[in-house]
Amino acid sequence: MKTLTVDLGDRSYPIHIGQGLLNQPELVRPHVRGTQVMIVTNTTVAPLYLDKARALFDGFEVADVVLPDGEQYKNLDTLKLIFDALIEKRFDRKCTLVALGGGVIGDITGFAAASYQRGVNFIQIPTTLLAQVDSSVGGKTGVNHPRGKNMIGAFHQPQAVIIDTDTLDTLEDRQLSAGLAEVIKYGLIRDAEFFDYLEDHLLHLLARDKDQLAYAIERSCWNKAEVVAADEREAGQRALLNLGHTFGHAIEAGMGYGNWLHGEAIAAGMMQAGYMSKLMGDLTDDDLRRMADAFTTARLPIYPPDDMSPERFLELMAGDKKVQAGTIRLVLLKAIGKAYVTGDYPQELLLRTLQEWRKPA
Amino acid sequence: MKTLTVDLGDRSYPIHIGQGLLNQPELVRPHVRGTQVMIVTNTTVAPLYLDKARALFDGFEVADVVLPDGEQYKNLDTLKLIFDALIEKRFDRKCTLVALGGGVIGDITGFAAASYQRGVNFIQIPTTLLAQVDSSVGGKTGVNHPRGKNMIGAFHQPQAVIIDTDTLDTLEDRQLSAGLAEVIKYGLIRDAEFFDYLEDHLLHLLARDKDQLAYAIERSCWNKAEVVAADEREAGQRALLNLGHTFGHAIEAGMGYGNWLHGEAIAAGMMQAGYMSKLMGDLTDDDLRRMADAFTTARLPIYPPDDMSPERFLELMAGDKKVQAGTIRLVLLKAIGKAYVTGDYPQELLLRTLQEWRKPA
Numbered sequence A, B: 001m002k003t004l005t006v007d008l009g010d011r012s013y014p015i016h017i018g019q020g021l022l023n024q025p026e027l028v029r030p031h032v033r034g035t036q037v038m039i040v041t042n043t044t045v046a047p048l049y050l051d052k053a054r055a056l057f058d059g060f061e062v063a064d065v066v067l068p069d070g071e072q073y074k075n076l077d078t079l080k081l082i083f084d085a086l087i088e089k090r091f092d093r094k095c096t097l098v099a100l101g102g103g104v105i106g107d108i109t110g111f112a113a114a115s116y117q118r119g120v121n122f123i124q125i126p127t128t129l130l131a132q133v134d135s136s137v138g139g140k141t142g143v144n145h146p147r148g149k150n151m152i153g154a155f156h157q158p159q160a161v162i163i164d165t166d167t168l169d170t171l172e173d174r175q176l177s178a179g180l181a182e183v184i185k186y187g188l189i190r191d192a193e194f195f196d197y198l199e200d201h202l203l204h205l206l207a208r209d210k211d212q213l214a215y216a217i218e219r220s221c222w223n224k225a226e227v228v229a230a231d232e233r234e235a236g237q238r239a240l241l242n243l244g245h246t247f248g249h250a251i252e253a254g255m256g257y258g259n260w261l262h263g264e265a266i267a268a269g270m271m272q273a274g275y276m277s278k279l280m281g282d283l284t285d286d287d288l289r290r291m292a293d294a295f296t297t298a299r300l301p302i303y304p305p306d307d308m309s310p311e312r313f314l315e316l317m318a319g320d321k322k323v324q325a326g327t328i329r330l331v332l333l334k335a336i337g338k339a340y341v342t343g344d345y346p347q348e349l350l351l352r353t354l355q356e357w358r359k360p361a
Helices: A025-031 A046-056 A078-087 A103-115 A131-133 A167-172 A173-190 A193-205 A212-228 A237-242 A243-255 A264-281 A283-297 A308-319 A349-356 B027-031 B046-056 B076-088 B103-117 B130-136 B165-170 B173-190 B194-205 B210-230 B237-242 B247-253 B263-277 B286-295 B311-317 B347-356
Strands: A002-006 A014-019 A034-044 A061-067 A096-101 A119-126 A140-145 A148-155 A160-164 A329-333 A340-342 B002-006 B013-018 B038-041 B061-066 B096-103 B121-127 B141-147 B148-154 B162-165 B330-335 B338-342
Touching: A002 A212, A014 A096, A014 A212, A014 A349, A025 A046, A025 A119, A025 A160, A025 B338, A034 A078, A034 A103, A046 A061, A046 A096, A046 A167, A061 A078, A078 A140, A078 A160, A078 B141, A078 B148, A078 B286, A096 A103, A096 A212, A103 A119, A103 A131, A103 A140, A103 A148, A103 B103, A103 B148, A119 A131, A119 B194, A131 A173, A140 B002, A140 B076, A148 A193, A148 A243, A148 B076, A148 B103, A160 A167, A173 A193, A173 A212, A173 A237, A173 A283, A173 A329, A173 A340, A173 B311, A193 A212, A193 A283, A212 A237, A237 A329, A237 A340, A237 B263, A243 A264, A243 A329, A264 A283, A264 A340, A308 A340, A308 A349, A340 B347, B002 B165, B002 B210, B013 B173, B013 B210, B027 B121, B027 B162, B027 B165, B038 B046, B046 B061, B046 B096, B046 B165, B061 B076, B061 B130, B076 B103, B076 B130, B076 B141, B096 B103, B103 B121, B121 B130, B148 B247, B162 B165, B165 B210, B173 B194, B173 B210, B173 B237, B173 B263, B173 B311, B173 B338, B194 B210, B194 B286, B210 B237, B237 B247, B237 B330, B237 B338, B247 B263, B247 B311, B247 B330, B263 B286, B263 B330, B263 B347, B311 B347
Parallel strands: A014 A160, A034 A061, A034 A096, A096 A119, A119 A160, B013 B162, B038 B061, B038 B096, B096 B121, B121 B162
Antiparallel strands: A002 A014, A140 A148, A329 A340, B002 B013, B141 B148, B330 B338
8 A cells, every 4th residue: 555645734634545445444534533424425336335435434423425426416406415414414513524436526525525514524535547646636626517617616625535446446448548538647747757657558557457557546646746735726836737627628518517528528638738739839749649649548539529619619718717817728738748827828829729639520 | 994903814804894984995905806896795785885885896897696685595596696697707716706785695605705716805895783793704604504504604714894884874773683682792702891881882882873883893893803813713712602502593493594683593592591501500690680681772582482492492403513423512601701612511401491591471
């Protein structure tokens, strides 16, 4: 087992990574403050891991709430189901919420923990690769609004994150690939050496080699933890984590939440950002080819959906959270392993990107 | 004009108190971070003060959302109306929310500001005495759940609070009295000298003497600011501010939100706490009489509703936020001006209080 610490002063917390961690109650029990534990999961994960998760908290008053599965349920109405369950069981302000599932479960449970009685304890047990390398690190929680992703939420750090790589055994291939999109992202934004490693090991990761998965998860979490520790509230550096996300969020919203997976949308979005970086004169054709090869090897899309016009992109991107007073801020690449944020680019290059980086007819 | 500062390190903020402050843009403008201002108010306050409030932000992009008036609308559905308005107008994460109204508007707008895009700026312009002395100070925000008050929320400090005592000219008598319940509370919990002052000046306050009102508001805010600065997250001392609230919340919930005003409910609740403190051997009959006289002078109820049985009280109190693992924690009085929190009292005395402190038949 590997343990990383996310260094946030008095809100620091450990991330444990390894096999069989769902059989190790000693990892989670020190992080339960009161006597009441509410496990939040979904209809896909519950049959697989809910019993194991409940057993981790043997001796506490354990309850659970099983939500419908899917990004389309990451909204205020589903959030309310968690509050209803907590109030129904008379859970007090010393209770602990446990998120057992993917990114949607982590985000919505985290926001419930941030706002139930103005804040209760929170433990994350992410069961998808995406959640393990992304949404379980950094304290961002929230739900979607019909007109924009993650528009409503809070910064709320967990007490601990438990990543049991065995849970990846039951993950659909498509979800595994979606998680690799975020893994590749860390290489692209700040860790060229990791990108080199991934070019050689993506096939091992797709084959679910546990040692390689643990390494890739650890290095991804380490990268994210470094960024978050330097910039908890996203004033600066943290925005780099959004590479491909402004494009990708537009795809997710435009196609209807849940149709394109988040990882699929940001893979195409990272290629759009890469193409624009080439137009800006920073990436080479070879860089772009390496990116496309990596995403293709990971079985991810590299082009946006055919039926989303440049105009539709612009409309949706203008509604994104990262817009500041009308300017669409983008994360672009100076090189593989070196991202930057800018609102100062020729508008024409964004338009050309939306027009030109499309699946060849 | 008087200015108090709530001392919370880098989240410190000023409270300005005086007449005509709604005509002084220089008080609010330094606290607007971006270019977009959303004023949240209700159907009662909008016709009276919305134009004035909009004029304060002349030169910014100002929008408003007018909510229905009443505690029964302090819920997730109404909160959603604020998010809808913000997203409709494409307000970004540098926007500023302004709460123009009473405690409900302050609480719900504050929670919207805490959670829109994971936190935006927030200015409070409380227009009721209750909001001026209570909900505008301390950063507690939130909405009710059908089964419990303020169950969902966040701690989110405003950038500034503007208390224009002229707004009290349009306040209904019943609302003015309800505000006085919180004013009297500060005397009871920690400021015996202020309680003495109130015994002599309640009639001036009811007659809306502006100088006396400004003094009473300032002293109330000063008391609350002291408590909050010492204990922002309600680990200890801050709980004293809940004198009468566990009983009072049960009354509000039991009678249906909006039927008893918050101030009315906690006045009766403080008398219940006072009676129990007498049973505990701490308050004298004379203390209890002074309390009852003060509330009666302020035109507030001193007895709980006839039709709420002790059993109903216990049921509702057990669901209150201040319950920890089954124990109903209460704020009681050692003396006038000296409150304490306890979960360690003879259950029988709570029962006797619920049975005996009732309106004589």
